[in-house]
Amino acid sequence: MISLLIGNGVVAGAIYALIALGFSVIYQTVKFFHFAHGVVYATGAYLAYSLVVLAGLNPVASFFFSVVLAGLIGVGIERLVYFPLRRQHAPNLVFLIASFGVFVFLQNLLQLVYGAQILTLRTGPVKPGHQVFGAVITDTQLLILGSSLALTVVLWLVVSHTKLGKAVRAVSDDRVAASVCGIYPEKVIQSSFFIGSALAGAAGILISLETNIEPTMGMSAILKGIIASIIGGIGSIPGALAGGLFLGIAENIGIWKIPAGWKDCIAFVILIVFLVFKPGGLFGASSNKTGM
Secondary structure: OHHHHHHHHHHHHHHHHHHHHHHHHHHHHHOOOOOOHHHHHHHHHHHHHHHHHHOOOOHHHHHHHHHHHHHHHHHHHHHHHHHHHHHOOOOHHHHHHHHHHHHHHHHHHHHHHHOOOOEOOOOOOOOOOEEEOOEEEOHHHHHHHHHHHHHHHHHHHHHHHOHHHHHHHHHHHOHHHHHHOOOOHHHHHHHHHHHHHHHHHHHHHHHHOOOOEOOOHHHHHHHHHHHHHHHHOOOOHHHHHHHHHHHHHHHHHHOOOOOHHHHHHHHHHHHHHHHHHOOOOOOOHHHHHHHO
């Protein structure tokens, strides 16, 4: 039983990690909580549903285009909502309220277009899983784990070994100094929103292969992503991965003896414990120099 719970926790944690990674990339450059990140996650799932189920396109190509479109939606949010506020030097509270407004607007737009009914991207018969250390892991779960790990590695390589990654770190440290050095912060911010939103879209697509799709799925996702980011240390790529896995496993083990409805409560208890005793997260501020 415990091995099954841990297996399910690892799969859930992989999704949390992707959401946390995208959230952290954006947070590092703009320094406010991009709450609308959650609805981009949901939009990625709906885009994949539209291309695969409604349009009948190739699943692999559909998933790729859905991820790219999710990234472009994130850039659109930044340009249409956050950029005008940034030009007016609005405080972070205004950005947070605006982000929440975008979340509500897009969530209702999804419900208007697709309806409130639960949709599914899964097709064909359910295949038996594989026995791994006493737990049953399906092909879909292996795909989720492999994709999450691959995207994490790619993001780490981009941040650590490319000019864009250096520019993101420079803008994160000091936007004015970065401008003096010839870096255009607005382009870096757009790139961060594209990368972060694409990761959120990928997470939404992957989870839609395992569970159902609904307009409100983004709320729980962004909350778990933020918690995973804080647990691992906001801005740290290894921290986001560790925080997501830690949260997913802790939630699933926690409901071993208590009802499943308490899963969200477990997540927030963990958040409070970390905020009180280790606010810097598992990897702390020092990880940001190498991880982000």
